[in-house]
Amino acid sequence: MNASESIGWWGVVLGIFAGALRGGTPFLLVSLGECLTEKSGKINLGLEGTLLMGAMSAYAVSYHSGNPWLGVIAAFGTGAGLGAIHALLVSRPKVNDVAAGIAMLIFGSGLAFYLGKSYIRPSAPQLPALSLGGWSELPQLQAALKLSPLFVLGAGLAFLLSWAFNCTRWGLRVRAVGDAPVAALALGMSVKKVRFVAIVLGSAIAGLGGAHLSLFYPGAWTEAISSGQGLMAVALVIFARWRPVHCLYASMIFGGTQAIAPALQAIGITSGYYLWNAAPYVLTLVVMVITCSPKRTLAGSPGALGTSS
Amino acid sequence: MSVTIPPHVRPKHPPDLELVGVTKRFGAFTANEAVSLKVKAGTFHALIGENGAGKSTLVKCIMGYHLADEGDILVGGHSREIRNPQDAYEYGIGMVYQHFTLVPAMTVAENLVLSRPDLPAIINWRNEFDRLYAFMRTAPFQIDLDTPASQLAAGEKQKVEILKQLYLDSKFLILDEPTSVLTPAEADEVLGLLRAKVVAGELSVLLITHKFSQVLNFCDDVTVLRRGRQTGSGRVKDLTADQMAAMMMGGQREPKIVPKAATAPGPVSLALRGLCADRDNGVPALVGVDLEVRAGEVVGIAGISGNGQRELVEVIAGQREATGGEIRVQGEVYTSTRAEACRHQVFLLPEEPLRNACVPHMGVAENLALRTFDQPPLARAGFFVSQARIRAKGRELIARYGIKTRSPDTPIGDLSGGNVQRAVLARELGSGTARVLVAANPCFGLDFAAVETIHGQITEARNRGVGVLLVSEDLDELLALADRIVVIAHGRFVYETTPATADITTIGHHMAGH
Ligand SMILES: Nc1ncnc2c1ncn2[C@@H]1O[C@H](COP(=O)(O)OP(=O)(O)OP(=O)(O)O)[C@@H](O)[C@H]1O
Ligand SMILES: [Mg+2]
Numbered sequence: 001m002n003a004s005e006s007i008g009w010w011g012v013v014l015g016i017f018a019g020a021l022r023g024g025t026p027f028l029l030v031s032l033g034e035c036l037t038e039k040s041g042k043i044n045l046g047l048e049g050t051l052l053m054g055a056m057s058a059y060a061v062s063y064h065s066g067n068p069w070l071g072v073i074a075a076f077g078t079g080a081g082l083g084a085i086h087a088l089l090v091s092r093p094k095v096n097d098v099a100a101g102i103a104m105l106i107f108g109s110g111l112a113f114y115l116g117k118s119y120i121r122p123s124a125p126q127l128p129a130l131s132l133g134g135w136s137e138l139p140q141l142q143a144a145l146k147l148s149p150l151f152v153l154g155a156g157l158a159f160l161l162s163w164a165f166n167c168t169r170w171g172l173r174v175r176a177v178g179d180a181p182v183a184a185l186a187l188g189m190s191v192k193k194v195r196f197v198a199i200v201l202g203s204a205i206a207g208l209g210g211a212h213l214s215l216f217y218p219g220a221w222t223e224a225i226s227s228g229q230g231l232m233a234v235a236l237v238i239f240a241r242w243r244p245v246h247c248l249y250a251s252m253i254f255g256g257t258q259a260i261a262p263a264l265q266a267i268g269i270t271s272g273y274y275l276w277n278a279a280p281y282v283l284t285l286v287v288m289v290i291t292c293s294p295k296r297t298l299a300g301s302p303g304a305l306g307t308s309s
Numbered sequence: 310m311s312v313t314i315p316p317h318v319r320p321k322h323p324p325d326l327e328l329v330g331v332t333k334r335f336g337a338f339t340a341n342e343a344v345s346l347k348v349k350a351g352t353f354h355a356l357i358g359e360n361g362a363g364k365s366t367l368v369k370c371i372m373g374y375h376l377a378d379e380g381d382i383l384v385g386g387h388s389r390e391i392r393n394p395q396d397a398y399e400y401g402i403g404m405v406y407q408h409f410t411l412v413p414a415m416t417v418a419e420n421l422v423l424s425r426p427d428l429p430a431i432i433n434w435r436n437e438f439d440r441l442y443a444f445m446r447t448a449p450f451q452i453d454l455d456t457p458a459s460q461l462a463a464g465e466k467q468k469v470e471i472l473k474q475l476y477l478d479s480k481f482l483i484l485d486e487p488t489s490v491l492t493p494a495e496a497d498e499v500l501g502l503l504r505a506k507v508v509a510g511e512l513s514v515l516l517i518t519h520k521f522s523q524v525l526n527f528c529d530d531v532t533v534l535r536r537g538r539q540t541g542s543g544r545v546k547d548l549t550a551d552q553m554a555a556m557m558m559g560g561q562r563e564p565k566i567v568p569k570a571a572t573a574p575g576p577v578s579l580a581l582r583g584l585c586a587d588r589d590n591g592v593p594a595l596v597g598v599d600l601e602v603r604a605g606e607v608v609g610i611a612g613i614s615g616n617g618q619r620e621l622v623e624v625i626a627g628q629r630e631a632t633g634g635e636i637r638v639q640g641e642v643y644t645s646t647r648a649e650a651c652r653h654q655v656f657l658l659p660e661e662p663l664r665n666a667c668v669p670h671m672g673v674a675e676n677l678a679l680r681t682f683d684q685p686p687l688a689r690a691g692f693f694v695s696q697a698r699i700r701a702k703g704r705e706l707i708a709r710y711g712i713k714t715r716s717p718d719t720p721i722g723d724l725s726g727g728n729v730q731r732a733v734l735a736r737e738l739g740s741g742t743a744r745v746l747v748a749a750n751p752c753f754g755l756d757f758a759a760v761e762t763i764h765g766q767i768t769e770a771r772n773r774g775v776g777v778l779l780v781s782e783d784l785d786e787l788l789a790l791a792d793r794i795v796v797i798a799h800g801r802f803v804y805e806t807t808p809a810t811a812d813i814t815t816i817g818h819h820m821a822g823h
Contacts, residue, residue, distance in 0.1 A: 169428045172415075176423055179414040186374065186410040187424055188395035303413055308670065 012263045018144035019259020020252040022217045027251035028154040029209030030233035033202035040198035041178035041304030045101030047206040048230025049108020053078045054210020056116035059221040063124035072211045079207020087199035127215045150212040161244035178302035241300040320401040323350045323480040323513035324385040331380035340366040342537045351510045355524040356517045358534035359756045360727025361713040364517045368483045372397045403479030405470045413459035449502045464614030483515045500527045519756045521550040567765040570772040575604030578776030583634035586620045594620035596800045607777040609791030617800035622749045656737040658748040666733045669722030674703025676721045710735035726754045749780040798822040
């Protein structure tokens with residue numbers, strides 16, 4: 001408390017910064033997964049369920065094996081599995097992806113709560129942090145710079161995806177399938193295969209977000225662990241205009257606003273705590289209102305999104 | 310029994326291609342029945358037939374886009390199984406589809422590169438651009454490589470589609486009505502260039518077209534389809550246009566030309582005052598255009614595609630917001646709302662009707678009712694929509710306009726290109742109450758009988774006192790229909806003339822922006 005007081009408002013800034021890195025990581029991974037999925041022309045609203053299943057399975061595997069990295073792999077695999085179910089569902093004619101996604105959301109979270117009941121008490125080995133703050137004397141800065149390895153992975157992935165969408169055959173094909181499936185078909189692509197891969201991979205990446213939740217921050221398995229972050233990530237993708245690197249910035253902003261209330265509390269400002277907690281949601285709305293325009297469709301929105309083709 | 314021996318090297322020379330008894334069914338409907346056709350290596354072959362005759366379906370079977378139910382496809386004398394366009398590519402066969410196959414969100418460069426089936430897993434854009442620039446130096450027309458395809462006008466898209474096939478170095482080129490949105494001069498240039506390659510033995514071409522002049526000027530052989538069956542074929546030099554028309558229609562027929570009545574133009578029905586609009590990327594497309602269209606007058610807008618015509622029609626249609634100026638209809642300010650369109654009876658035949666004027670997954674009858682479904686008699690008490698009445702009204706229009714569809718409930722997206730166009734025409738002109746009509750390239754992709762029908766309808770509307778704004782890239786069409794012709798270039802009206810005094814070279818000069 002003393003240290004916090006000694007640096008005053010800088011503590012709030014640091015708190016928000018730390019929150020952006022830590023709390024923003026699940027947003028980052030889920031939004032990258034959703035971005036990849038939506039680029040292929042389908043939407044996956046079930047990623048909230050994927051996030052919970054990822055958190056639960058990572059925690060369980062880490063607890064039983066004693067190796068948190070096996071937990072991360074489990075989260076990735078669970079995400080891929082849920083993604084495969086969604087991909088198979090939406091590849092059927094006349095299956096609406098929004099409805100299927102909501103079903104997957106309920107299925108994923110229900111399954112996670114059911115299977116995760118026995119893991120609420122025990123504590124599982126956590127992921128090691130990458131400490132980049134050794135050069136500083138300030139304990140707050142040191143704490144803020146204890147990075148999640150999954151944040152580093154996600155940040156790298158954002159740039160990798162952005163490059164892949166522009167400079168790889170696979171990336172161009174995903175975009176083509178998402179924007180003009182009929183044209184893609186005429187070019188000899190298999191729309192179903194490309195979408196399957198994009199949805200499965202996207203869901204697996206979102207599963208990693210779950211591993212960050214249960215194995216790094218907050219670092220335990222509870223049923224309230226995701227608190228709708230998987231759903232907010234969908235809005236975040238729109239906010240980021242379907243650009244992976246913008247997903248990185250956007251999730252940092254969302255993670256940061258989430259940390260406003262705790263950071264203020266740390267320096268003794270407790271009034272409006274719950275109001276500040278609503279900041280990410282208010283931010284979502286404000287951004288949507290400012291950036292939307294009746295004159296043009298959202299730049300970057302994949303053409304096949306929300307259609308039945 | 311077909312043997313598949315995928316050649317590991319793509320052919321360096323055009324292959325012989327032969328279809329034997331190809332049949333293709335969609336459910337209970339037979340689109341092609343036992344069609345046989347032979348294209349000898351290094352020849353230019355025409356495939357003609359009315360709208361819905363099954364031309365596109367047949368060539369899609371060659372491309373592996375559809376799988377034929379019966380029959381054989383022989384490439385280079387061997388029976389081949391072509392299961393997808395990739396297989397077709399391996400045999401050196403490429404096609405320009407009737408509906409555009411560009412990915413709208415991608416740039417022209419990305420679209421060209423994406424079409425390469427041998428695309429490496431990781432794209433080195435510097436190399437690709439070197440290749441593209443080298444290719445563009447030899448290309449028959451120039452398109453900016455960095456423009457997103459969504460911002461190209463129909464004619465430009467068509468050019469990119471053709472460029473794409475040339476870029477892929479296809480040896481057997483199928484063109485499904487490739488020249489419908491090119492100006493006649495451009496079309497002749499493109500076909501002339503392809504013809505030169507054919508004569509040099511580098512290429513075979515199978516051309517689907519509705520224009521007899523193109524068959525007569527560029528093709529060696531012709532095959533005629535009628536209702537899915539082959540009803541004639543032969544060497545072009547042994548045939549006349551009338552003989553080919555007879556094979557297409559199943560008998561001789563008299564042309565029905567509606568004469569323009571000598572009426573004096575009435576009051577101004579549509580006026581544009583200083584109208585400005587931007588392209589999607591914010592670049593001005595229209596820079597303050599003024600125009601008056603009087604009742605009983607057809608004003609034609611001539612121009613090379615991409616000079617602001619698309620934006621002009623979109624602003625009048627209400628698809629795009631004007632950035633300045635105003636539109637007046639019958640003297641009142643017009644903002645393109647549904648209520649205003651209904652009150653002033655403003656109707657539209659936009660280009661690419663499937664995209665701009667239809668809901669592809671809805672039935673033909675429902676699409677025909679889009680203007681009136683919420684008004685009596687189609688809606689009861691202004692609220693309850695009657696499906697039965699929509700279907701009955703749909704049947705009537707389908708019969709009156711000769712729309713070829715299996716039922717009023719067939720999704721309009723399944724209709725052949727020409728029949729989609731007819732359906733939109735039926736909806737817009739069927740009620741006969743129009744007072745203003747805006748048409749953009751209304752005959753894009755129509756067979757000669759349908760062109761006659763539409764030209765007749767437009768002239769009749771004009772004679773009834775409708776003010777018609779006709780935007781067209783086909784000068785012959787404008788010369789035949791318009792009372793005045795205005796040339797648009799770079800978003801401005803630069804020249805005005807009448808068909809009687811028009812000089813093609815002067816118009817061409819102004820179209821090019823000089
Ligand atoms: N995917 C499909 N499903 C069902 N019916 C189809 C499909 N594609 C085409 N048809 C039908 O097959 C018939 C032939 O269509 P096709 O597109 O081959 O005509 P076309 O000769 O190319 O005509 P146009 O000159 O108007 O382009 C039409 O009646 C059409 O409705
Ligand atoms: Mg066709």
